[in-house]
Amino acid sequence: MTVKLDFEECLKDSPRFRAAIEGVEGEVSELETRLDKLVKQCNSMLEAGKVYCQNSKNFVSGLRELGQLCVADSMMSECLEKFSNKLSIILDAQGEVIETTQKSVKLKLQSFVKEDVKRFKDVRKEFERSSESLETALGKNAQAPRGKQHEVEEASNALLAARKTFRSEALDYVLQINVIESKKKTDILMAMLSLMDAQAQFFQQGHQSLTDLEEYRRNLTEQHTHLVLNSAREKRDMEQRHAAIKKKDMSYDDSIMDFSPDAVSGIAMEGYLYKRASNAFKTWSRRWFTIQKNQLVYQKKFKDQPTVVVEDLRLCTVKPCMDNERRFCFEVVSPSKSCLLQADSERQQQGWISAVQNSIASAFQDRREDPHSPRGRERCSSVSTSNTGPLEDQESASRAALEEVQKIPGNSQCCDCGEPGPDWASINLGITLCIVCSGIHRSLGVHFSKVRSLTLDSWEPELVRLMCELGNSAINRIYEARIDEITIKKPHPSSPRQDKESWIRSKYVEKKFIQKLPETARVTPLRRSSARRNRANTQERTGSRPPLKPKPGRATLPRLSGLSQSDIGQKNHTSSHQDEEEEIDLSGLHPGALLYRSAALQNFPVMADALAHGADVNWVNTAEEHCTPLIQAVSANSLAACEFLLQNGANVNQADNNGRGPLHHATILGHTGLVCLFLKRGADYNARDNDQKDPITIAVENANADIVTLLRIAKMNKEMREMDGAFGQSGDETYQDIFRDFSQMASNNPEKLKRRSTDLKTP
CATH class of the missing domain: 1.10.220.150 (Arf GTPase activating protein)
Incomplete structure (x- = not known):
């Protein structure tokens, strides 16, 4: 059975879905008209026996008209054509048809019209009513001013209820469309088979004519049996899928968004957005937007010619717009014009901004194959993360x-x-x-x-x-x-x-292919060594908090996810004080603890393994002053390990029990490259530890000129941007050059970044 409409498509409520709905409604209306006509003709046959032959010919004509409607279905059109031809031959010789046969045809088709078509109309009315309610709720939600929270909440709640009702009714409507499409075949074919059986049984004079159709009737009966079985099975599957989808939360306020730059249809992204007109009235209209063929276009109806907003995505930029009174706005800016758009939610806003940026990147990638193109060497902000020079x-x-x-x-x-x-x-x-x-x-x-x-x-x-x-x-x-x-x-x-x-x-x-962890690795906590515990007790008695020192490493790490011993490695980190570990079994560490230990050892495969097994990148070791894996990587002075953790979502400002974040620890240990990295990743250089010392104060006390320079430049750059106001840039060229030089030196020549004593004064 062919499914007329897909359940997922109705949730988008796209112009394509609306166009399909209109087509189905026209077909059902036409089908109802033809069946009504056929039923009336059959009734005339029963009531007017004297004019039976003439009415029967009209009925045969009605069958042929129905066959023309079903011309797309070869089986149904062939069936109707063959039977109408044979009936015409029989009616030339016989003036009556057995009344019971005609009643069976009449009742079956009449039942289909009065019950199934009526049920279809009722569901359609509910769908249209919920569609109008949703459109009204969307308009009110879009018009809710940002400053009136009670109106925003009222509009949002009304939109949630309207969307939930609409999607429920839409799913019911699509189910009814598919069911009536399926039942149309079985009911009409059943009526035709009943008629043919009656003709073969009661019309002796037409026996010879009907004998020619015996083989065809057998084949058709078998096909009908298979159709009934398949239809029942597919109906059950559709009902189960319908019920499963209906159990989902229908109140979420985001449309189904799927960015697919390599889609066969060429459509990378599509969905509804509000667009502000460029006329003097600045009116807002809801349109269906599409990213396709390196262009941003929109249309009102499915058959409308798309209107191009951006001719070439490589020549535009996209950014959120916070100045407008309406929420969830963003702006697509090209050299010739600017287009202000509004999404239905923050998630949709971010999804569209990301989709436009990714489309720009894809467009540059496609253009890269032509190095002589004048646009082939263009760069825009969405493609390059930073400008490092010419x-x-x-x-x-x-x-x-x-x-x-x-x-x-x-x-x-x-x-x-x-x-x-x-x-x-x-x-x-x-x-x-x-x-x-x-x-x-x-x-x-x-x-x-x-x-x-x-x-x-x-x-x-x-x-x-x-x-x-x-x-x-x-x-x-x-x-x-x-x-x-x-x-x-x-x-x-x-x-x-x-x-x-x-x-x-x-x-x-879904991580279906990773090696499953043993149960012990899910619950085993880290225990602090006796040496660390004694040192902590001493600190509590004396009230002193010495600077954090690098943690001593372990010789080996557990074998996980099929990692070879060469992957795990043996990275020994020596220190002036070797702790006597108490009841630490690394093979039983849960992912968070494993990430914590492997960060200190700079063992990247094991760190990646721990994250694959669900390790919290900000996991806190309560036994060791609430240190995190990022602080462990700082202790090991591993620039790459810190970058790995930051790229996987590590909090650059998460502090330990002493109130010291990664920037504090890097400053205390004199790791200039890490200080540069954390400042670029948004570390708070004004944060104070429990001793009320910020990183600048600590750097001055430790007489580290390079770190003091970095911190002061970062602070000065932020102050300059704040003075410039909303139009402040991300940093002047001097600031960018200094940080780029320190990054290059920390990665390529770390030996040049040595702590040195100078005469520094506290700022």
């Missing part, structure tokens, strides 16, 4: 990053499909990807994968170091550890996008 320097750095990253084992092929020469990367996973897989990763969301181009984006040195610490081989040993145990075939470069998307979601979102 265009030639950026391209040179990008080529160097590409070469260095692709030297890592496994990185010469896409991590997920194996396509050679990948030039995209996921910086929080540390893998390289082809353009198709990068688009799928981008659609997962930045909480799963942060995609960046190896050739179009500029790369900070700490990111390059991070990519070189992991690689496709190491990550696949984690996320594909159990692939041999599961009968799921890994996609190859020529696999359809749907297969790649299913594989990537199973691998990174």
Whole structure:
């Protein structure tokens, strides 16, 4: 049975869905008209026996008209044509038809019209009523002023209720459409079979004529039996799916959004947005927007010619608009014009902004194949994360990053499909990807994968170091550890996008292929060593809090997710005081504790393994002054480990029991490169610890001129931006140059960043 409308499509309520609804309603109306006509003709046959032959001919004519309506269905059109022809021959010789046969035809079709078609009309009325209510609620919600919270809440609650009712009625309407489409075949065919059986049984004179149809009747009966069984099965499946979808929360205020830059249809993103007119009245209109063919277009109805908003996405930028009174607004700015748009929620606003930015990046990637194009060397803010100098320097750095990253084992092929020469990367996973897989990763969301181009984006040195610490081989040993145990075939470069998307979601979102942790690894906490505990007791008695020192490392780490011993490694970190550990079994650590220990050891495969098993990147070790994995990485002076944790969502300002965050610890230990990194990642340089000391005060006390310089420049740059007001830039060239130089030095020449004593005064 062909499904006329899909349940998921009705939730979008797109112009395409509305156009399909109109087509179905026209077909049902026409079907009702034809069936009503056929029933009346059959009734005339019963009531007027004297004019039976003439009425029967009209009935045959009605069958032929019905066959013309069902011309798209070869089985039904053939059936109606054959039977109408044979009936015409029989009616030439016989003037009557057995009354019982005609009654069966009449009652069956009449029941279909009075019950099924009537039920369809009732459901349609409810759908239209809920659609009007939703449209009204959407208008009120969009018009709710930002400053009147009670009106916003009232409009939002009304919108939630209207959307829930509409989606429920829409699902019921789509179900009724599919059911009536299915039942139309079975009821009409059943009526025809009843009529044919009656003709064959009671019309002796027409026996010879009907004998010619015996073989066809048998085949048709078998087909009808299969149709009935299939229809019943599909109806049950539809009802189950309908019930399952209906159990979901219908009150959520976000449309179904799926950014797909490589979609077969060419549509990367679509959905409703409000658009402000450019006329003097500045009116707002709700339109269906689409990102396709490197353009942003909109239309009111499905058959309308799309109106182009942005001709070439590479020539535009997108940004949220907080100045307008209406909520969830964002602006698409091109050289020729600016278009102000409004989404229905904050999530939709962010989704559209991200979709436009990703489409811009994809457009640049497509253009990259033509190096002589005048636009091929353009860059915009959505493609490059930062400007590090002239265009030639950026391209040179990008080529160097590409070469260095692709030297890592496994990185010469896409991590997920194996396509050679990948030039995209996921910086929080540390893998390289082809353009198709990068688009799928981008659609997962930045909480799963942060995609960046190896050739179009500029790369900070700490990111390059991070990519070189992991690689496709190491990550696949984690996320594909159990692939041999599961009968799921890994996609190859020529696999359809749907297969790649299913594989990537199973691998990174559902994590079907990672090695399961033993039960002991889920509950075993870390215990503080006796030496640390005694030292803590001494500190409590004396009231002193000495600066945090690097934690002593462990010789080995547990084997997880199929990691080899070479992955885990033996990275010994020595210190002046070796602690005597008490009841610590690293093989039994739960993911958070494992991430904590491996961060101190700078063991990236194990850190990635712990995160894959659900480790909280901000996990707190209550036994060791509430330190976090990021603070452990600071203690080990690991720039790449800190960057890895930050890219995976670590809080750069989370403090320990002493009120010291990662920036405090980096300042105390004199790690200039880490101070530079944390300042670039938004660390609060004004935060004070329990001794009421901020990082600048600590740096001055420790006589570290480089760190004092960085902190003071960061503070001065922020003050300058605040003086400039809303139009303040992200930093002047001097500020950017100094931080870039320190980043390069920390990554490439860390020995030059040595603590040195100078005559510094407290600011």
